[in-house]
Amino acid sequence: MTPILHLARGTISMCVQAALEEANLPHRLHWVDFAAGQQRAPDYLAVNPKGRVPALVTDRGVLTETPALLEWIAGIATPRLMPSDPWLAARVRETMSYLASTVHVAHAHKMRGSRWADDPGARDAMRDKVTSNIADCAAYLDAQLDGDWVGRAFGVADLYLWNVACWFPGDGVPLDPFPRLHAHHDRVAARPAVARVIALHTAD
Ligand SMILES: N[C@@H](CCC(=O)N[C@@H](CS)C(=O)NCC(=O)O)C(=O)O
Numbered sequence: 001m002t003p004i005l006h007l008a009r010g011t012i013s014m015c016v017q018a019a020l021e022e023a024n025l026p027h028r029l030h031w032v033d034f035a036a037g038q039q040r041a042p043d044y045l046a047v048n049p050k051g052r053v054p055a056l057v058t059d060r061g062v063l064t065e066t067p068a069l070l071e072w073i074a075g076i077a078t079p080r081l082m083p084s085d086p087w088l089a090a091r092v093r094e095t096m097s098y099l100a101s102t103v104h105v106a107h108a109h110k111m112r113g114s115r116w117a118d119d120p121g122a123r124d125a126m127r128d129k130v131t132s133n134i135a136d137c138a139a140y141l142d143a144q145l146d147g148d149w150v151g152r153a154f155g156v157a158d159l160y161l162w163n164v165a166c167w168f169p170g171d172g173v174p175l176d177p178f179p180r181l182h183a184h185h186d187r188v189a190a191r192p193a194v195a196r197v198i199a200l201h202t203a204d
Contacts, residue, residue: 004057006047008032008039009201012104013054015163016069017200019156021193023077027056066104067096070156081155092157095141095150099164103141106133107167131172138168142178148187162188 005020005027007013011034020027032038032053039051048055048064055064063069071093074081083089108115110130113123141161150157165185168175175182188194 001059003027004030006030006032006044006053006055006057008034008053010166011053012066012163014166014197014201015156015159016054016056016066016073018159018163018194018197019070019073019081021196022159022191023073023081025073025077065100066160067093067100070096070160074156083151083153083155088151092151092155095144095157096160099160103134103137103164106130106137107164107171109133110171134168134171134173138165138173138175138178138181142181145180145184148184158184158188159194162194
């Protein structure tokens with residue numbers, strides 16, 4: 001079967017879509033409308049009981065969690081989109097883990113505070129921390145970049161970093177003060193596969 005990517009506009013599913021495009025892997029898209037709450041509808045929960053995107057339905061089953069999806073696509077792509085050297089691969093995973101567990105979670109404190117607190121005051125307090133937390137993340141990521149790409153060559157971690165950094169200006173952290181991160185962002189966005197994804201996510 002042709003894999004089906006469940007995705008939503010502007011979300012972390014963009015980098016998985018971009019990885020499928022970069023790898024030239026045939027796939028179909030199923031858009032999940034967050035405004036309509038479709039991520040919590042029974043038919044979507046049957047696909048991903050976590051009620052989140054992305055989810056990829058393959059002939060081997062459903063795969064979720066962005067780092068896992070990216071790594072699987074990287075492994076079946078030609079050329080591979082992850083380093084084969086174990087040390088370099090671990091360094092790339094280090095960045096992907098940081099994006100998943102720290103940066104994405106810091107960003108989610110803006111719109112998804114109800115995951116952590118019922119008290120509106122507590123949610124406001126969490127939202128108030130988003131800009132400074134994301135600025136710290138941006139500074140760290142900027143300092144880590146010492147070449148064109150996260151690894152020695154372009155790979156899925158670059159798509160992940162690009163996707164997460166798309167949210168930074170909206171979180172109150174423009175990219176201009178972070179020259180390496182900013183240049184990386186532009187470099188990834190200029191790739192034809194990524195430009196196709198951006199066009200789909202920004203279309204009216
Ligand atoms: N750990 C998951 C997180 C996925 C996630 O939180 N996705 C967000 C969109 S960026 C989502 O589906 N949110 C829906 C909701 O919270 O209702 C991953 O890395 O794939």
